[in-house]
Amino acid sequence: MQKMQNKTDSDVRPRAEPETTATQSKRPLRDRRRSLAIGLLRAREAVMSHFRPILAAHDVTEQQWRVIRVLYEGGKLDATELADKASILAPSLTRMIRALEERGFITKHKDSADGRRVLLQITPAGQAIVEDVMPESQKVYADIDARFGEERVEKLLDMLEELASLKLENGPIGEE
Amino acid sequence: MQKMQNKTDSDVRPRAEPETTATQSKRPLRDRRRSLAIGLLRAREAVMSHFRPILAAHDVTEQQWRVIRVLYEGGKLDATELADKASILAPSLTRMIRALEERGFITKHKDSADGRRVLLQITPAGQAIVEDVMPESQKVYADIDARFGEERVEKLLDMLEELASLKLENGPIGEE
DNA sequence: TTTGAATGATTCTCATGTTAATCAGTGAGG
């Protein structure tokens, strides 16, 4: 972001009546509430902190791990599917493909049917890493289950899933 | 990450018995389970997708928003406190301070008592943005409450908080 | 058949995450 830093002033609606802005600071707004955005961020950070050492030991990043894991389980996929399943943006995936291919964890070749599409597949070397990391990963999740309660984890996952699929007024797409 | 790419081979334990790795691929490991890490990631992404347009309209990133919001509510803070409250890493904060200061949203000056510490404070311009964005932000949360259920949101926040404070065996710090 | 809209991927650019290294200021001991 931060690229419209120098956008035209036309779409920066002028701040009307300074009395309702700067002066309003006398009675600061209070957000008081715990925020979902932050809560999710902190929880995820906490969870990941237990995985990062495992992944680091195998010299793969969290995102690289998601990519090769998806390919491990999903066979041959095109970039779009892969990006979606691994929750990675297309531009990031493009870069990662380059790196992962150089390291010999995946192979890439164009789809003979549709010349635009790029097909990705995991290599034996990639499979080896997955099979090396997966057990340790599952151990961490088992540990979380034990501490947090398996049913509660399931309930949490349900809520997260539902939250992710929530459609609100003024959807994220924007309705100009 | 990815900097130990060329670390010594000594800490890469040799893959023993190929029968248990590459060959094992005949019966691929299945992770089958929904993963907390991914679930949290997707949920957060979904939630943020509703806020990003608001923040973008004011030309601030999500992290910048967290920083000025914390300063708005917390008064004068040093970098460490700020980083902690805004869930931002120190190196990131250093860069952000530079940018936010140039844009006139915050001020920075050394602590007279402790020369190492850097004190940060929001400016009227920064307050104005907070007071501009906050209402829209709260509207989104209100919408989420309506769709998802206020009590369920609270319950979710409780679980997230507990998850974030979970101490597991083999803590993230590593016990060598 | 040809053109033009649509799609899939890549490239660009800037901001942040992440780890390690470094720098500066503090403070307790010697």
Place this chain on the structure above:
DNA sequence: CCTCACTGATTAACATGAGAATCATTCAAA
């Protein structure tokens, strides 16, 4: 007073997130 371990902040280097623009290919309509 001086040294050294420690703390707080910054810098360095690489990877990814995010949005916009571009490129190539496909496909449907003219």
